[in-house]
Amino acid sequence: MYDVAIIGGGVVGGMLARALSSYKLKLCIVEKENDVAMGASKANSAIVHAGFDAEPGTLKAKLNVRGSEMMEQVAKELGVKYKRNGSLVVGFNDDDKKIIEELYERGIKNGVKELSIIESSELHTLEANISPDATCALNAPTGAIICPYELTIAAIGNAMDNGADLKVNFEVSKLNLCNEFYEITSTDGDMIKAKYVVNAAGVNADSVAAMANETDIKIHPRRGEYVLLDKTSGGLVSHTIFRTPSAMGKGILVTPTVDGNLLLGPTAKDMEDKSDTATTADGLSNVLANCSETTVGINLRDTITSFCGLRAVGNTGDFIINSTAERFINAAGIESPGLSASPAIAEYIIDMLLSMGLELTKNEKFNPIRKPAHLFRESSVAERNRIIAENRAYGRIICRCEGVSEGEIREAIRTNPPARDLDGVKRRTRAQMGRCQGGFCMPYITEILSEELGVTYDSITKNGGNSKLITGKTKEGCER
Amino acid sequence: MTELVIIGGGPAGMSAALAAYENGVRDILILERDERLGGILQQCIHNGFGLHRFGEELTGPEYAWRYEERVRELGIPFKLNTMVMNITADKEITATNSIDGIFTIQAKAIILAMGCRERSRGALNIAGTRPAGVYSAGTAQKLVNMKGYMPGKNVVILGSGDIGLIMARRMSLEGAKVKAVCELMPYSGGLARNIEQCLNDFNIPLLLSHTVVKVHGKKRVEGVTIAKVDQFGKPIEDTMEFIECDTLLLSVGLIPENEISRSAGIDINRITNGAYVTQSRETSIPGVFACGNVLHVHDLVDYVSEEAEIAGENAALYIKGELKNDIDIPIETDGKVRYTVPQRITAKEDTKIFFRVANVYENATIKVYNGDEIIFKTSKSKVAPGEMQCITLKAQLLQNAEKLRIGLEVF
Numbered sequence: 001m002y003d004v005a006i007i008g009g010g011v012v013g014g015m016l017a018r019a020l021s022s023y024k025l026k027l028c029i030v031e032k033e034n035d036v037a038m039g040a041s042k043a044n045s046a047i048v049h050a051g052f053d054a055e056p057g058t059l060k061a062k063l064n065v066r067g068s069e070m071m072e073q074v075a076k077e078l079g080v081k082y083k084r085n086g087s088l089v090v091g092f093n094d095d096d097k098k099i100i101e102e103l104y105e106r107g108i109k110n111g112v113k114e115l116s117i118i119e120s121s122e123l124h125t126l127e128a129n130i131s132p133d134a135t136c137a138l139n140a141p142t143g144a145i146i147c148p149y150e151l152t153i154a155a156i157g158n159a160m161d162n163g164a165d166l167k168v169n170f171e172v173s174k175l176n177l178c179n180e181f182y183e184i185t186s187t188d189g190d191m192i193k194a195k196y197v198v199n200a201a202g203v204n205a206d207s208v209a210a211m212a213n214e215t216d217i218k219i220h221p222r223r224g225e226y227v228l229l230d231k232t233s234g235g236l237v238s239h240t241i242f243r244t245p246s247a248m249g250k251g252i253l254v255t256p257t258v259d260g261n262l263l264l265g266p267t268a269k270d271m272e273d274k275s276d277t278a279t280t281a282d283g284l285s286n287v288l289a290n291c292s293e294t295t296v297g298i299n300l301r302d303t304i305t306s307f308c309g310l311r312a313v314g315n316t317g318d319f320i321i322n323s324t325a326e327r328f329i330n331a332a333g334i335e336s337p338g339l340s341a342s343p344a345i346a347e348y349i350i351d352m353l354l355s356m357g358l359e360l361t362k363n364e365k366f367n368p369i370r371k372p373a374h375l376f377r378e379s380s381v382a383e384r385n386r387i388i389a390e391n392r393a394y395g396r397i398i399c400r401c402e403g404v405s406e407g408e409i410r411e412a413i414r415t416n417p418p419a420r421d422l423d424g425v426k427r428r429t430r431a432q433m434g435r436c437q438g439g440f441c442m443p444y445i446t447e448i449l450s451e452e453l454g455v456t457y458d459s460i461t462k463n464g465g466n467s468k469l470i471t472g473k474t475k476e477g478c479e480r
Numbered sequence: 481m482t483e484l485v486i487i488g489g490g491p492a493g494m495s496a497a498l499a500a501y502e503n504g505v506r507d508i509l510i511l512e513r514d515e516r517l518g519g520i521l522q523q524c525i526h527n528g529f530g531l532h533r534f535g536e537e538l539t540g541p542e543y544a545w546r547y548e549e550r551v552r553e554l555g556i557p558f559k560l561n562t563m564v565m566n567i568t569a570d571k572e573i574t575a576t577n578s579i580d581g582i583f584t585i586q587a588k589a590i591i592l593a594m595g596c597r598e599r600s601r602g603a604l605n606i607a608g609t610r611p612a613g614v615y616s617a618g619t620a621q622k623l624v625n626m627k628g629y630m631p632g633k634n635v636v637i638l639g640s641g642d643i644g645l646i647m648a649r650r651m652s653l654e655g656a657k658v659k660a661v662c663e664l665m666p667y668s669g670g671l672a673r674n675i676e677q678c679l680n681d682f683n684i685p686l687l688l689s690h691t692v693v694k695v696h697g698k699k700r701v702e703g704v705t706i707a708k709v710d711q712f713g714k715p716i717e718d719t720m721e722f723i724e725c726d727t728l729l730l731s732v733g734l735i736p737e738n739e740i741s742r743s744a745g746i747d748i749n750r751i752t753n754g755a756y757v758t759q760s761r762e763t764s765i766p767g768v769f770a771c772g773n774v775l776h777v778h779d780l781v782d783y784v785s786e787e788a789e790i791a792g793e794n795a796a797l798y799i800k801g802e803l804k805n806d807i808d809i810p811i812e813t814d815g816k817v818r819y820t821v822p823q824r825i826t827a828k829e830d831t832k833i834f835f836r837v838a839n840v841y842e843n844a845t846i847k848v849y850n851g852d853e854i855i856f857k858t859s860k861s862k863v864a865p866g867e868m869q870c871i872t873l874k875a876q877l878l879q880n881a882e883k884l885r886i887g888l889e890v891f
């Protein structure tokens with residue numbers, strides 16, 4: 001019997017699990033995919049928003065500003081890359097200037113610190129590659145960037161290190177309220193019991209809510225497509241560059257990532273299918289055509305990949321964090337700025353659990369610190385040589401583009417939450433994320449996964465289910 | 481201090497090492513990141529290597545072994561499983577392996593022979609899902625030939641480069657069904673003999689002016705949508721067609737692996753994606769040479785060896801202080817000739833100029849100009865981008881040359 005079960009291993013479920021693991025509780029996260037961070041938390045703009053965008057008085061505004069204040073410390077404890085690079089909302093004319101003034105006012109009301117409006121000359125000194133036509137900008141130095149899937153993985157890993165359980169390939173299909181607890185059943189017929197349940201199922205949060213008889217929540221997916229450029233382009237801008245939003249839409253943002261790539265996107269298109277994360281020719285050409293509005297010198301020949309995320313758009317315009325059944329909490333409609341707000345959403349939900357009667361006793365043994373996944377690569381040469389001398393696998397480079405060693409890949413498969421497929425290794429180590437996109441190293445990583453997991457080479461998948469990489473043996477068969 | 485460090489132990493690196501040795505250099509070190517020498521040839525188990533060099537048809541590993549055997553006989557040192565992470569303009573090399581850890585070597589001369597990598601799906605921005613079953617042709621080649629595994633059963637190949645063609649045959653021989661090879665251009669980038677032997681002999685359709693516009697399938701590829709393209713390479717809406725398959729192989733171009741060259745500050749040509757070099761294959765940094773696929777993509781390994789020998793010989797001259805740099809003649813091209821290697825001539829010697837053309841041309845005349853004066857002329861019945869061309873300029877032609885331009889005319 002668990003005290004709390006969390007449905008959904010995204011950033012919301014992950015940050016909540018981690019915060020709850022600081023208390024003496026039996027916790028379980030259930031996730032339908034083969035790995036955590038498989039939903040919106042792996043495909044978004046990766047911005048920790050300053051908080052000037054949301055309507056004052058909303059949960060979005062309150063939790064964004066609070067979350068953004070907490071994020072630096074959280075990232076430090078979890079060893080996640082975070083950079084306060086600042087955001088700029090760039091304007092080109094008087095209409096834009098008016099909107100920028102409104103955003104400024106909103107930001108002040110929301111409690112965003114250090115906001116200012118700057119003119120062309122200051123803007124162009126801050127960023128050399130902003131379009132020469134830009135006349136003004138909202139400068140938000142508290143805006144930051146973070147790696148969203150790394151944050152999710154680290155939060156869940158830290159929760160697990162502190163005692164939480166994780167069940168992957170557990171797609172909740174039924175919730176049964178017994179007297180004291182819920183029976184939570186998966187499509188495969190597995191079942192766990194928990195006294196309290198938190199629904200953090202992202203774009204599916206409405207269907208999970210419906211399993212607890214709540215049918216007022218409606219969520220529809222809104223697609224956002226991105227193009228990612230090689231690290232050679234990463235230095236083009238240092239701030240996150242937004243175009244001033246207008247009746248024409250939000251425009252395409254241009255931002256460096258914490259790993260030094262350049263990210264362009266997202267588009268916005270309302271969808272029906274909640275699992276359709278395919279990119280489209282129209283979407284990608286929209287990104288490519290509009291990214292140069294704010295920023296000059298973007299070299300599209302440096303494109304290394306494109307991807308797509310689905311925003312979980314709720315039917316109230318705000319985050320829907322409520323309780324509609326006994327000991328059951330929804331965290332639904334967590335669209336942007338959900339990543340930024342996630343540590344504050346966790347705090348908010350814990351307060352709700354407390355008021356519902358959940359007993360919270362400090363876990364004396366709680367350790368908020370997680371060893372950074374990239375510790376090895378960021379160590380000094382002397383330190384790395386010491387580690388290689390102890391464990392030779394750290395001297396064997398597997399991913400050539402990103403310089404990832406065998407040792408780091410094995411570590412990712414042995415560390416909570418363990419990588420179990422190629423994409424899992426990718427998100428934890430960056431192996432296969434470089435310019436060749438796994439062309440060279442995929443066969444080697446498959447080999448390491450099969451050794452570590454004790455399964456055959458041909459059963460390794462890209463991301464679980466039937467995403468098998470191999471369909472059989474050649475006529476002569478294998479060398480080993 | 482090591483006199484000569486060679487980065488990459490493929491055919492280029494080994495040929496360069498042997499040539500430097502024969503020209504008197506003894507203090508040589510080859511650094512190779514793979515677990516054996518031979519480079520990409522290790523996985524090319526088909527015939528067709530060495531026809532020019534040895535007058536016989538060898539497999540890739542056989543060809544590579546001819547060189548590796550010599551390297552071993554002469555006792556030229558090499559380190560395997562050793563990845564070069566960085567080089568500086570002062571020729572300091574940082575590398576990593578399991579035994580030495582992270583270490584640096586100061587070299588007197590360096591030869592870059594890092595080969596190339598394949599262009600990935602991402603670089604093409606193909607829309608659709610991102611399932612398992614999309615591989616570069618070289619990755620598939622490695623799985624099939626080195627690991628003994630099949631990456632799929634029903635295959636569409638995008639790109640008609642040689643690796644794609646070879647893999648069309650290989651997959652067919654292994655019992656897979658290759659449904660089509662789509663090529664964006666109106667002509668194939670592969671060698672004519674490969675189209676004959678790898679596609680026609682297996683009744684695999686080659687769809688010219690076609691591309692893949694969308695990938696289908698959530699977890700594993702379930703099909704692709706292909707379309708004919710117009711003269712600008714844009715897909716034509718009403719020609720779209722769905723092909724059911726579980727695998728998409730990409731053979732859409734090779735990119736020289738010049739990341740460490742760039743970080744050393746070596747000038748890179750935007751067309752070849754390789755270094756600018758002189759006829760001695762010296763880059764913009766004196767004492768740093770480049771050869772093989774890292775310099776420009778070759779179709780035949782025989783030419784790689786030839787080029788690498790030039791680099792090895794000249795690196796030896798550089799080490800002895802005898803490298804000639806008495807003139808400086810740049811070579812330019814017109815639009816129909818895409819690039820040349822070398823791009824500069826610095827010595828009055830007989831000089832071979834390798835080049836590629838931009839399109840398929842019949843009855844073409846290649847002309848070399850010095851200013852407005854034609855100093856060399858030759859005709860070819862047919863030239864194509866997939867087949868590297870070569871002309872030799874005699875030393876006396878360079879007597880009064882200041883600036884050369886290579887042009888192509890069609891009659």
Ligand SMILES: Cc1cc2nc3c(=O)[nH]c(=O)nc-3n(C[C@H](O)[C@H](O)[C@H](O)COP(=O)(O)OP(=O)(O)OC[C@H]3O[C@@H](n4cnc5c(N)ncnc54)[C@H](O)[C@@H]3O)c2cc1C
Nearest residue numbers: 008010011012032039040041045047172202224338339340
């Ligand atoms: C295009 C785009 C751009 C964005 N940009 C930003 C930004 O820059 N800054 C910012 O702050 N926010 C941004 N966001 C918002 C942010 O990404 C989300 O708010 C956040 O990731 C939501 O996290 P989550 O955990 O609620 O959802 P998710 O990450 O989607 O996690 C939900 C999880 O639940 C699992 N699940 C679903 N159904 C079930 C079931 N029945 N049983 C078990 N498991 C289930 C899913 O597999 C998934 O892993 C953006 C979002 C998108 C789509």
Ligand SMILES: Cc1cc2nc3c(=O)[nH]c(=O)nc-3n(C[C@H](O)[C@H](O)[C@H](O)COP(=O)(O)OP(=O)(O)OC[C@H]3O[C@@H](n4cnc5c(N)ncnc54)[C@H](O)[C@@H]3O)c2cc1C
Nearest residue numbers: 488490491492512513519520564594595618772773780781
């Ligand atoms: C997938 C593929 C298939 C091919 N098939 C054919 C064919 O069928 N027929 C044909 O005639 N030609 C074929 N070719 C072309 C031919 O094999 C090449 O022209 C030839 O192998 C190039 O030799 P190279 O030494 O320049 O490069 P490579 O053979 O690629 O060797 C480069 C070596 O450098 C090493 N290296 C790179 N970077 C570093 C670093 N930083 N540190 C240490 N070592 C490094 C690499 O591991 C590699 O071993 C193919 C090429 C490719 C890429």
